Amino acid sequence: MKKIALLISGILIVLVTGFVWSSNRLSADEYVQIELYSDPFPMRVGPMELIVSVTDSRGNAIEGADVSATTQLVHHGAPPITDPARRYENDQYYIPIIWAMVGQAMVTIDVELSDGRIFSEEYIVFVYMIPPDIEYQRYISEREIQADLDDIPDNEYWIIVPAGAREITGMHMIEFVPELINLSVSGQNTLVIRNDDYVANTVGPFYVGAGETLRQRFDAPGVFQGTCTINQGVIRIEVSE
Amino acid sequence: MWRFYSLMIGILLLLTGCGAMNSGNSYVNQLSGAVLSPPRELDDFTLMSTTGEEFTLSEHQGEVILLFFGYRTCPDFCPTTMAELQRVYSDLGEPADRVKIVFVTVDPERDSLENLEQYTSIFNEDFIGLRPETDDVDDLLEQFGAEAERRFVGDGPLAYLVDHTATLFLINPQGQLEVQYLYGTHYSNIVHDVSLILGTSG
Numbered sequence A: 001m002k003k004i005a006l007l008i009s010g011i012l013i014v015l016v017t018g019f020v021w022s023s024n025r026l027s028a029d030e031y032v033q034i035e036l037y038s039d040p041f042p043m044r045v046g047p048m049e050l051i052v053s054v055t056d057s058r059g060n061a062i063e064g065a066d067v068s069a070t071t072q073l074v075h076h077g078a079p080p081i082t083d084p085a086r087r088y089e090n091d092q093y094y095i096p097i098i099w100a101m102v103g104q105a106m107v108t109i110d111v112e113l114s115d116g117r118i119f120s121e122e123y124i125v126f127v128y129m130i131p132p133d134i135e136y137q138r139y140i141s142e143r144e145i146q147a148d149l150d151d152i153p154d155n156e157y158w159i160i161v162p163a164g165a166r167e168i169t170g171m172h173m174i175e176f177v178p179e180l181i182n183l184s185v186s187g188q189n190t191l192v193i194r195n196d197d198y199v200a201n202t203v204g205p206f207y208v209g210a211g212e213t214l215r216q217r218f219d220a221p222g223v224f225q226g227t228c229t230i231n232q233g234v235i236r237i238e239v240s241e
Numbered sequence B: 001m002w003r004f005y006s007l008m009i010g011i012l013l014l015l016t017g018c019g020a021m022n023s024g025n026s027y028v029n030q031l032s033g034a035v036l037s038p039p040r041e042l043d044d045f046t047l048m049s050t051t052g053e054e055f056t057l058s059e060h061q062g063e064v065i066l067l068f069f070g071y072r073t074c075p076d077f078c079p080t081t082m083a084e085l086q087r088v089y090s091d092l093g094e095p096a097d098r099v100k101i102v103f104v105t106v107d108p109e110r111d112s113l114e115n116l117e118q119y120t121s122i123f124n125e126d127f128i129g130l131r132p133e134t135d136d137v138d139d140l141l142e143q144f145g146a147e148a149e150r151r152f153v154g155d156g157p158l159a160y161l162v163d164h165t166a167t168l169f170l171i172n173p174q175g176q177l178e179v180q181y182l183y184g185t186h187y188s189n190i191v192h193d194v195s196l197i198l199g200t201s202g
Helices: A002-024 A141-152 A165-171 B004-020 B079-090 B095-099 B113-123 B132-144 B188-202
Strands: A032-039 A044-058 A067-073 A081-084 A087-089 A092-098 A103-112 A118-125 A155-160 A180-184 A190-195 A201-203 A205-209 A213-217 A223-226 A234-240 B034-041 B046-049 B054-056 B064-070 B101-104 B129-131 B146-152 B158-163 B167-170 B176-181
Touching: A002 B167, A032 A141, A044 A067, A044 A103, A067 A092, A067 A205, A087 B064, A118 A141, A118 A201, A155 A201, A165 B054, A180 A190, A190 A205, A201 A223, A205 A213, A223 B101, B046 B129, B064 B079, B064 B129, B064 B132, B064 B176, B079 B095, B079 B101, B079 B188, B095 B101, B095 B188, B113 B129
Parallel strands: A155 A190, A180 A234, B064 B101, B101 B129
Antiparallel strands: A032 A044, A044 A092, A067 A081, A067 A103, A087 A092, A103 A118, A190 A213, A201 A205, A213 B034, A223 A234, B034 B176, B046 B054, B064 B167, B146 B158, B167 B176
16 A cells, blocks of 8 residues: 555656646746737837837746837838837836838837846737727737747648738738648648638638638548638649548 | 545646646547637527527537538539538437537528428438528628628529538537538548547537
8 A cells, every 4th residue: 555655656746846847947038028019909000109018937027128129111111210118017118109101010129138138029010001800919929930830740731821911912912822732641731721810811712710720631632722812812722642 | 544545646637637628629639620729709690490490509509510501502512512411410320419410591582491491301301401581691601701602694593503612610519610621521521520529528
């Protein structure tokens, strides 16, 4: 009986230690978390405020940092503009900016802590003239998107539809979705469509709502096609053996 | 001493339970259809059905609903899909008691409940036909991401066809849209998924 008690105790110690370790482990990237919001949301032409939350790995707000935003419209050849945070309220930094035009834009948030360390986070956003009616949410950083892409298994083919994609392709010839997607049952057999846009999009035969991810594994060869709300054309998916 | 063991086992179960919760629905990675993550919350709806009673989505929690939009005079996608659904239904065996096969007409002007009932019962008497009012069709289609559009081809009662989405939609026991099947999906894949979802949901 003592052996059983010892065994159970041993398993418990291992599990609890592992659980506590996984909850608290740190990495350089996790030391400071930067999150970006905006008022109004999503971004639109005219004056507005970027709202930046800076927290440590335990989620505690970091006060007294120098926070600034560098903004630049991507497709207009406009120069980058850097604006500092003007106030700190409710554990958040507020940076007033002005968007002059509609379009895709790069926002870089720089945070310099009081000990001199500097952290940065980049975001690709879309600036609307008339934004869709959507729930307030934080922006997804380029680092987060890249981290997701780095973790893709070999058998998966991913399409990430960025925020504002449907508007962007109406203005610029940007191909977010290829017209032909080649997959194979024995290799890359799973199509994943993550729609980060604020509106639903149809990609070939699939309708993916705002914020949804659709995952289709193909177990047999075939050809599937349908229109695309982003490319304004036809998307063809060819699945070979 | 047994109190000590019970406490230990309780903590163990709690810890393993936490792990299971973090992984989400256990069946998701095994499904054959196109899986939505997160599953889409659907607005509740009530439609007149061929059973003679109203069909309200929220009253079917705990069941799997396979829903297809079509119309009675459709020459191709509808009869072939309904025939596949009959194979799904008969292959499921006992779990079919917890499955509803629902055919929603996108052509309520020509499809009365009476002739919808005749149509669905050709394939299986348990299949349910639903008839929205003409003004409600678009709203219903929209939340599924489906479309339907008339295409005029001549004169007379069969003057038009309706081009419509041929995707089959699976609503999970929580009432959420979770899986979609492209037209032509083999019925055995659908049987596999439904069995998996019902088996997992207990």
